Amino acid sequence: MKTRILLTAVTLGLITVANTASAQSTASHDVTIAVTAIDEIVVSGNVTLTINSITLSESASANYGITTNGVARKIVASLDSDYSPTLALDVAVSAPTAAGTSTGAITLSSAAQDVVTGISAVAESGLAIDYTATALPSTPASTSETRTVTYTITS
Template identity: 80%
Template sequence: MKTHIILALLAIGIAATSTVSAQSTASHDVTIAVTAIDEIVVSGNVTLTINSITLSETASATYGITTNAVARKIAASLDSDYSPTLTLEVAVAAPTTSGTSAGTVTLSSAAQDVVTGISSVAASGLAIDYTATALPTTLASTSETRTVTYTITS
């Protein structure tokens, strides 16, 4: 019987010792890695219908931009050129806190800067203003659709 009591007390002592030596805190490393963010979103499709004596029409869209980099610019291009009697111009607003608009730019299949000097910004609802112009020699019922691509580059 004495042996059982001694063994029981010994077991309780070992359990108490291991509980006391257990750690009450633990730690590990958490790494946050930020990669370059260059995102641009353009809203909706635009239709320009020329039906007046001025042979031009305007329409608007908006865009949003997020970048955490410096010295960025937005370039715009068409997937293919319009016929020689049609012209599409664009004026893209720069974010109010970063960048400079290039003003009115005639679009073509060659990329052209429309906003420059962009650094670390998140903005939305920025204006894109289009103006389509037709020469008097443009045939009635002419309709051409092109894709305008906006790209953030360094």
């Protein structure tokens, strides 16, 4: 009888150990998706404007794409330095179709100026940037100036 009780106790102990040591059939963990502020603008292509007509102006185009998840954003444009006083560069930037308003044509300078306002969450590409260069009649024929135009998304 003593042997039988001992055997039963050992058997129950093994069953308890076996249940505790078995692998779980389910596991879980937390996955966090964090979205940070996204404000990206990409401008494609360099532009060369050659003024060689009596109108003293020339037009050219480029394209841009924008991605933002922000609200109340705008695009500002500026030159790295101003053109000489006899030259001017105007720009008209198309607004994304889903959100935003173009300010129309502006004359670029080294001071940042609004070109598109009222932008909210959007991802769009192939938007037009139209440039027009003008020269005064007093501009020397050998004049050639290159400036960098910078576009920035800001609030």
